Amino acid sequence: MPNPNPPYFVHFSADPVSSATIDHSQAAPGGSTRRAGHTSISFRGKGGLTWQPETGTLRADGLVPFYFSSVNVHFRLTDYIVAITSDYPAGSCAYNATMRHEVDEHIVNPTRIMYGFRDPLVTELNTLRLPTRIAPQWVHPSQVADVEKRYIEKVGQIIQGYRNRVSAALREAKAASDSPASDQRVYKQCPIEEWKRP
Numbered sequence: 001m002p003n004p005n006p007p008y009f010v011h012f013s014a015d016p017v018s019s020a021t022i023d024h025s026q027a028a029p030g031g032s033t034r035r036a037g038h039t040s041i042s043f044r045g046k047g048g049l050t051w052q053p054e055t056g057t058l059r060a061d062g063l064v065p066f067y068f069s070s071v072n073v074h075f076r077l078t079d080y081i082v083a084i085t086s087d088y089p090a091g092s093c094a095y096n097a098t099m100r101h102e103v104d105e106h107i108v109n110p111t112r113i114m115y116g117f118r119d120p121l122v123t124e125l126n127t128l129r130l131p132t133r134i135a136p137q138w139v140h141p142s143q144v145a146d147v148e149k150r151y152i153e154k155v156g157q158i159i160q161g162y163r164n165r166v167s168a169a170l171r172e173a174k175a176a177s178d179s180p181a182s183d184q185r186v187y188k189q190c191p192i193e194e195w196k197r198p
Contacts (some may be wrong), residue, residue: 005125014076014114038082039081039106040079058141062109101182
């Protein structure tokens with residue numbers, strides 16, 4: 001597992017499954033009468049880039065050392081809501097099978113997918129070297145804002161690319177998990193009468 005080079009700090013995190021809110025109040029979770037369950041999650045990639053620029057003491061030649069003390073990247077999965085149709089009594093085979101599917105396919109699997117992008121992201125960020133305290137870039141004070149902007153725009157492009165890739169991978173996984181073939185694997189776990197709904 002590659003480590004981010006200074007000044008990067010890369011944080012991938014996912015809320016624990018136990019934090020999920022369980023909704024057993026709807027007959028049609030997600031607005032679909034076909035669905036036995038529906039899970040929503042929030043991918044917090046937007047706004048996940050923060051940084052701290054610094055400048056040091058003015059040199060005799062009129063230049064100052066510019067560097068970043070930190071550039072923080074945050075990707076997070078949070079706000080899980082698992083809805084199971086109210087047509088299936090809590091604790092029934094159909095309820096439990098649906099719950100397992102929702103948790104495994106729509107919380108655990110997305111978490112695995114998101115974390116799979118961590119190492120490639122770190123590797124790519126490490127190719128974009130940023131000035132640090134021990135290796136600053138000497139610039140005229142009037143250039144500091146422009147230099148900072150250019151660096152952060154480059155970092156932002158990398159981050160946005162990975163946000164887009166993670167989001168696309170999550171959408172593809174959701175479509176596969178909600179396919180008829182996936183549904184059949186869930187239905188086979190219980191007697192057919194368990195799945196009959198009013």
